[in-house]
Amino acid sequence: MNNLENLEPERVFHYFSEIAKIPRCSGDEKKISDYLKKTGQDLGLETIQDELNNIIIRKKASPGYENSPGVIIQGHMDMVCEKEEGIEHDFSTDPIDVLIEDDFLKANGTTLGADNGIAIAMGLAILEDDNLEHPDLELLLTVTEETEMDGALGLKPDLLKGSRLLNIDSEEEGFLTVGSAGGELIQAILDIKREEVATAYQEVNITITGLSGGHSGMEIDKGRANSLKIALKVLTNLKEKLDLKLVNINGGTKDNAIPRKAKISLGIKAEAYPKLKKEIEAIEKELKKNYPQENPKIILEKSAEIVEVLRDQDLEAVIYLLQKLPTGINNWLKDRPETVESSSNLAIINTETDKIRVYVSTRSAKEKVLKEMRNKITADIEKVAKAKITGHYPEWEYKPESELRNKAVEIYNKMYEKEMEVIVIHAGLESGALKKTYPDLDIISFGPDIFDVHVPAEKLSISSTKRTYNYLKKLLQTLK
Numbered sequence: 066m067n068n069l070e071n072l073e074p075e076r077v078f079h080y081f082s083e084i085a086k087i088p089r090c091s092g093d094e095k096k097i098s099d100y101l102k103k104t105g106q107d108l109g110l111e112t113i114q115d116e117l118n119n120i121i122i123r124k125k126a127s128p129g130y131e132n133s134p135g136v137i138i139q140g141h142m143d144m145v146c147e148k149e150e151g152i153e154h155d156f157s158t159d160p161i162d163v164l165i166e167d168d169f170l171k172a173n174g175t176t177l178g179a180d181n182g183i184a185i186a187m188g189l190a191i192l193e194d195d196n197l198e199h200p201d202l203e204l205l206l207t208v209t210e211e212t213e214m215d216g217a218l219g220l221k222p223d224l225l226k227g228s229r230l231l232n233i234d235s236e237e238e239g240f241l242t243v244g245s246a247g248g249e250l251i252q253a254i255l256d257i258k259r260e261e262v263a264t265a266y267q268e269v270n271i272t273i274t275g276l277s278g279g280h281s282g283m284e285i286d287k288g289r290a291n292s293l294k295i296a297l298k299v300l301t302n303l304k305e306k307l308d309l310k311l312v313n314i315n316g317g318t319k320d321n322a323i324p325r326k327a328k329i330s331l332g333i334k335a336e337a338y339p340k341l342k343k344e345i346e347a348i349e350k351e352l353k354k355n356y357p358q359e360n361p362k363i364i365l366e367k368s369a370e371i372v373e374v375l376r377d378q379d380l381e382a383v384i385y386l387l388q389k390l391p392t393g394i395n396n397w398l399k400d401r402p403e404t405v406e407s408s409s410n411l412a413i414i415n416t417e418t419d420k421i422r423v424y425v426s427t428r429s430a431k432e433k434v435l436k437e438m439r440n441k442i443t444a445d446i447e448k449v450a451k452a453k454i455t456g457h458y459p460e461w462e463y464k465p466e467s468e469l470r471n472k473a474v475e476i477y478n479k480m481y482e483k484e485m486e487v488i489v490i491h492a493g494l495e496s497g498a499l500k501k502t503y504p505d506l507d508i509i510s511f512g513p514d515i516f517d518v519h520v521p522a523e524k525l526s527i528s529s530t531k532r533t534y535n536y537l538k539k540l541l542q543t544l545k
Contacts, residue, residue, distance in 0.1 A: 067165045072527055074534045076193065080186035081170075085178060086160040090146040091212040093157060094118050097142045101185070101206055108193055113224065119216045120206045121224060122188075127198040133545045135201035135227030137506075138191060138537075140184020140234055141210030141217075141495065145319055145519045148175045150274060150326070152521075171524040179525035180518040181210065184233035187534055191541070199541040203227050210234075210495055211321060214458045217498035225503055229469050229544065231537070232496050232510035236283070236518060238529045239477070242510035243470055244489035246282060246407075247435055247460030247497055248428040250320050251442050253386050255421040255450040259373045266310055266332030268368035269341065271299060273316070275360040278325035278520045281410035282428055282492030285323070286394055290356045292316050292327040293411045295348075297387035299329060299363070302344055304384070309333050310374035314383060317413035320426040320456070321493075322519040324412060332374045338367070382449040383421060387411070389445040390425050395438060398430060398489070405491040407434045409442070423450075428491060430460055461497035461508070463489055469507040469544075476540055481532070511536075 069078040089097040098118035105112030105122035113121040120142070126133060146156040152174035162173035171177055188204040191197065203225060207216030235242045273292045293316050303309055309331050316327025333341055345363050352361040392411035398404045407429035414423045425442060429435040443452040464470075470487065477485040496508045514529040516522070 067163060069163065069165070069170070073531055074190060076190040077186045077530065077534055080189045081182055082163065084182050084185055085163050088157050089143055089178070090156050091143040091209050094142050094208040098208070101142065104189060105192070110192060115221065115224070117216050117219050118208050119220060120204070122192060122204040124192050124202040126201045130198060130200045130545060133200035134229055135203065136199070136541060136544055137203045137205050137225060137227040137230040138188045139205040139207070139230055139232045139495070139499070140181045140188060141207045142181075142185060143209055143211050144178035144180065144182065145176055145211050145322065147318065147322065147519065147521055149521045168527050169524040170527060172521065175521055176519065177523040177525060179515045179523060180236065181234050183513060183515070183525060183530060187233055187537060190534070191537065197538055197541065200544055201227065207495060213456045214493070214495060214498050217495035218458065218501070220499065220502055222502050228505060228507060230496070230499065230506050230508045231540070232494060232508060233512050233537070234494055235490070235510045235512040236515040238512070238514045238533055239483070240486050240488050240511070241470065241473055241477070242490050242494070243467070243487055244430070244463035245461040245494040245497060246428040246430050246491050247432060247458055248426060248493050249435065249439065249454055249458070250456040251425045251427060251439065251446070252453040252455065253390065253423040253446040253450045254453060255379070255382050255386065255423070257375055257379045257419060257421055260376055261372055262310065262332065262374055265335070265370050266374065267335045267338070268312060268371045269331050269333055269338070270366040270368060271329045271331065271345065272364040272366070273299070273327045273361070274325070274364065275362040276325040277359045278323045279517065280492065280519045281321050281323050281412065281426055282408070283490070283518070285408045285410060285491065286405050289323055290352065290359055290361060291392050291411055292324040293387060293414055294392060295352065295361070296327040296329055296414075297384065299345070299348060300380075300384055300387070302348060303331070303341060304380070306344060307333055307337050307341060311380040311383065312371060312374055313416040314421070315415055317424070319519065320410070320412040320424050322412070323410060325520070327414070332371050379421070385449055386423050386446065390423060390442065395429075396434070401489065404489060406430050407438060408491065409438065428493065430489065430491070432460060458493050459497040459501055461494055461500060464507070467507055467509070470509050472543065473509050473511070473540060476543055477536060480536060480539060
């Protein structure tokens with residue numbers, strides 16, 4: 066890990082370096098939660114750790130700010146844990162190896178965790194700064210934002226005292242987010258059976274790799290390749306021309322990331338291998354033409370003879386599901402035609418002993434549209450499999466009147482002499498979940514430049530972090 070202590074703001078990067086040492090994948094936040102609890106207590110501040118491991122740290126107002134409405138600085142402590150192929154890294158024990166490259170922090174072969182570690186670092190730096198003038202402060206750091214949003218959804222209604230909330234979970238400097246999509250996860254559960262083959266079949270492993278992936282909300286409109294849809298193309302093309310059997314199919318790892326990799330294990334007659342190889346080479350050539358900004362590869366590997374395969378009807382059902390389950394943009398906002406209103410991400414397929422599970426994450430700025438998508442997708446699933454809905458989180462609806470928004474824009478414009486753009490985004494933020502329990506909160510979201518979140522290419526701009534932190538401090542000073 067490079068030494069971050071020479072970077073500015075020094076205390077922000079100090080804390081970022083410290084939390085990079087602590088495992089914090091979604092669902093494994095106890096260690097980081099305990100660290101935050103101890104840090105708050107060591108600062109002599111009132112610190113609450115609830116039963117979900119959410120953390121709230123309170124600091125009293127500066128002199129002259131005692132009668133000002135309280136402000137909540139909010140972020141989440143979990144991160145998406147992804148690594149490059151061939152990288153040996155155990156996210157449950159190993160620290161993130163943070164590197165400095167020009168103006169950026171990135172990780173050595175893994176996700177960086179700037180989403181949302183930078184909110185933790187800024188929040189702690191603010192709390193320890195006794196020279197900063199501010200109203201009553203609360204730092205709220207939640208768990209499982211990247212999966213179920215259980216932390217924000219499960220927050221008790223009597224914990225927060227402030228009425229103005231600054232969410233530091235946006236990823237483009239100069240943009241003020243004032244609304245976000247809701248979403249849920251739809252699962253197709255297909256019962257499968259294996260059967261013995263009467264004649265010899267050779268197992269062939271087909272690995273699809275080299276794709277960019279990305280955040281399934283923020284990058285869904287970028288036209289990036291989806292490894293599961295490529296797997297569908299491989300299966301349908303080969304099935305038309307070869308006698309084949311399906312052994313296993315797996316791909317994708319996170320429901321909020323566009324899948325970058327998939328692996329299909331097939332059984333074929335040994336003499337059919339040259340034809341299969343030719344077909345795969347043709348598909349790969351077409352992919353490279355269609356996705357010139359990515360590096361799609363299809364790797365073939367022969368294996369031993371096999372004696373058990375999935376039934377032909379299971380193969381047909383898998384093809385049906387991969388065809389019917391949507392991925393990409395569903396529709397655009399009518400009053401903001403440059404903004405996605407609803408979308409879906411065909412995210413994961415896993416083969417188990419007696420089941421194949423396929424996961425689709427859906428998002429929408431409107432609950433009505435989300436329900437329409439759910440009804441269509443589940444109807445298609447239930448023709449061959451069982452459907453299950455999990456992980457629902459609410460949208461954050463745009464608020465026409467907001468003193469906090471107006472003040473935030475005014476301050477940014479004065480500080481940097483350029484217009485701050487007010488946007489509604491097609492990603493899920495905890496703001497919607499928090500508004501369900503605290504409906505009177507006035508909320509805005511902003512943050513420094515972070516690129517390629519949810520994939521190992523993730524990087525954080527150092528200079529943007531400094532500007533955003535200075536902006537945060539100025540905003541707190543003016544919120545009397």
